[in-house]
Amino acid sequence: MSLQRGRAFADDDETQIDRSIFSDPVLYRQEIGRVFARSWLFLAHESQFHKPGDFHSTYMGTDPVIVVRQKDGSYKVLLNSCRHRGMRVCRYDSGNAKAFTCSYHGWAYATDGSLLSVPDETAAYGEGLDHSAWGLATAPRVETYKGLIFATWDPEIPPLVEYLGDFTYYLDVLVDPDEEGCSVATGVHRWRMQGNWKLAAEQFAGDMYHAASTHLSAFIAEAPHSKGIRPPERGFQAGVDGGHGLGGYAAYPYWQSQGFSPEVEDWMGAFWERAAQRLGRARTTDAVFIHGTCFPNLSLLFNRWHLRVWHPKGPDSMEVHSWSLLPNSAPPAVRRALLLDYQRHFSASGTWEQDDSEQWNYSTNSNDGFITAKLPLHYGMGAGRGPNKGFPEFPGTVDTVYSEINQRGFYRRWSELMAVPHPAEPTTGEAPVTGSAKAVIA
Ligand code: FES
Ligand SMILES: [Fe+2]
Incomplete structure (x- = not known):
């Protein structure tokens, strides 16, 4: 096994990950410049x-x-x-x-x-x-994309819409589903949690595998109002150039398993029909998008009408900023129901949020052991499998739900950026990045 500093993968097939990327303080300082200062x-x-x-x-x-x-x-x-x-x-x-x-x-x-x-x-x-x-x-x-404001420290970076690339096909389902647009409900939740930011970003990019185990107790607690409605067997993970990824299922009426009132359920059915007229059926009524990450640290929960950013606060800590982004066409009762649904699951005290954050905390902690740090992690799910032909209109590389294709894409992009020192870094040694800021803000 060769552990190569600055490269996420521990093997040539890119199916194993070097654990030091989650704990090494030098790599952390480097990624702030090489990844964050070079991305939108x-x-x-x-x-x-x-x-x-x-x-x-x-x-x-x-x-x-x-x-x-x-x-x-x-x-x-x-x-x-x-x-x-x-x-x-x-x-x-x-x-x-x-x-x-x-x-x-x-x-x-x-x-x-x-x-x-x-x-x-x-x-x-x-x-x-x-x-x-x-x-x-x-x-x-x-620059902005359909209401989303992005900025970068890199004056040479391609325009935002080019950076997003094929991810806009998927992003539009959240930010541009109908002619009335969407807006942030109330304010922004902010909280800190233990764990390396990449574990959160990569999970949102491509991990539906964890749900049945991590969220089992929440599934059980919600069983009374799920009416036995479960996601279909058929689903997907889709990765596009630039390290972006998302996942979802073939269409099913997910909004009928959330304990919503009949008024909310009726509105949701009509809403998705309207979205189909605007965006086509492939990404609206033929599929349900669940999770996604726009590289490096913007994550989405499509079915919870939700955006979040993972801000790095050291190798083992992050600050989450979290928005509920609701369709303007939704009447007040629907907006309130969707907001409560998001808060119940994914606010700082949300049931699913606590489930996930516990995993990132303990994974980060154990990845930093003396012996554990020498053992690579398995990221090979779905490697070598042929494409998923079930969603022919989707851009990018599409695999089944049981795939880590998006995590590998995320770390491929991370490795590309980490391979090139940032001009504001010190030129010698591995000291923390304290070089002239002129190279960043010029
Ligand atoms: S630090 Fe701002 S005025 Fe002195
Ligand atoms: Fe989760």
Whole structure:
């Protein structure tokens, strides 16, 4: 077995994974630059913004950022770190601001990041402070896809729609199902959990195998209102270029097994018929999408109307930001039912959420042992199997439910990015990334 630093796979067939990618602090620092600073990162949904100065705080990799709506309706993404001593200039999750004034010494920045004023400037600096050189750093590229706001630190990256590629065929089912669009319900849930972020992202990309075991107690608890409706035998995992992946089943009326009222069930049936008119039947009424991940850290639960981001907080920790994204065409009673359904299952205290997070926590912990770290992990499910011909219209590579094709695609993309040092990294040794930020934000 050859453990090659920076490459996820421990074998030439790419069916085994080197466990150090879940625990090694040097690899962790490298992936913040090589993976996160070179990818399009999802930050917020446009429905969270209504007027100039509306903002939303989040992260790009480990960097705190503020997404701010500008007067012309565009968005700027500001690095949330004062140029004086680094204090966060905004300590709120969201709101509206005319300026961002640092609480430490009072430097104030406009909503486009430019330095507006400095207290006692003449006494402190004379004429020596060039405002144009000391504004907040801004992400060089910000683009949207059907309401989803993404940004990147990489000025050379392909346009967002190209980066998403064939994943848009699947993503549209969540974000563009009918002519009325969708919007974020209430706010954004944020919580921290133990575990390496990749275990969460890869599970959402391609793991339906875990459900029967991990969520058994939840299945049993929900049995009274499931009416015996189970997913069909036939399903799929679909992976597309760029490390993105998702999975689902052949069509079945999943909304009739959630304990919804007849009003909600009727609305759902009609909704999917409308979606079929807009998007075609193959991805609406002939299939049910369940889970997915847009590389690197945006994950989706299609059947729970849900988006989430896994923000890395060290090799063994992550911060989850979680949105309930509901169709605007849904009447209030339906929106409330869908919101409660999401919260019951996948909020911080949701039953399924707790099931999953327990697995990521203990897997991360045990992968970091002295002996366990030497043993590769099995990622070979479905390797060498022919394509699943049951979903002929689906783009990408399609396999059955019992496949780790998407996890392998995720780590293939991760390895490609990790193979090339980021220009802001130190040029020698394996010290943490502390190089000049100029290469990142230029
Ligand atoms: S750290 Fe912001 S003004 Fe000093
Ligand atoms: Fe799960």
